[in-house]
Amino acid sequence: MLAGCQSTKAKDCAGCAYDALLWKTAVDTISLANFPEEEFNAVVHYADFSNAWVTTGNEINITANLLHELSKEQRVAVAAHEIAHLKAGHYFTKVGVSILTSIGFSVLNIFVPGAGFSEYLVKPALVSGFSRSQELEADKMGIEYLNKSGYSPEYFLQLLEVFLKNSGDKTEETSYFSTHPTNEERMQQIINLKKNKD
Numbered sequence: 001m002l003a004g005c006q007s008t009k010a011k012d013c014a015g016c017a018y019d020a021l022l023w024k025t026a027v028d029t030i031s032l033a034n035f036p037e038e039e040f041n042a043v044v045h046y047a048d049f050s051n052a053w054v055t056t057g058n059e060i061n062i063t064a065n066l067l068h069e070l071s072k073e074q075r076v077a078v079a080a081h082e083i084a085h086l087k088a089g090h091y092f093t094k095v096g097v098s099i100l101t102s103i104g105f106s107v108l109n110i111f112v113p114g115a116g117f118s119e120y121l122v123k124p125a126l127v128s129g130f131s132r133s134q135e136l137e138a139d140k141m142g143i144e145y146l147n148k149s150g151y152s153p154e155y156f157l158q159l160l161e162v163f164l165k166n167s168g169d170k171t172e173e174t175s176y177f178s179t180h181p182t183n184e185e186r187m188q189q190i191i192n193l194k195k196n197k198d
Contacts, residue, residue, distance in 0.1 A: 078159060084137070139186055
């Protein structure tokens, strides 16, 4: 089965099939136009936050909260971005960096007792800092996938505007510890890509 629904045992999932269909349709829109020989597993999660992410097995995940916040076209934009993460190997790169950091600090702890605790400070900086460039790359690749699927990059800009609105009045600043570039930075990259294409 290419679409799935995951929730807590206490959650009544009456709308699960509809949600799974919405998400599978978005994922299939990108995959059929760009990777017709590949299968992606579209999974909807029921949780108290809005997010989308990828995991092993070509799994493209989204929370029901985010799914229902977005238009059909914006859901397709999310699918394009997440598939780009998989195609660029970001998931496995991030896992690899995390594992190597843990191994390095385990070895260091042998020679400098107590140094292993520094991993809890250093690892987030290494993994998160690396992720910002991955997000920008996934945005760029996602735009290409959208174009090939017959969708305008404008829908990706609309998606980022939703994220910007959801962040409220909080000022967005990119620090070394942040996992994503600011929405403004991401939007500017897309605007520049559109200008270069025109």
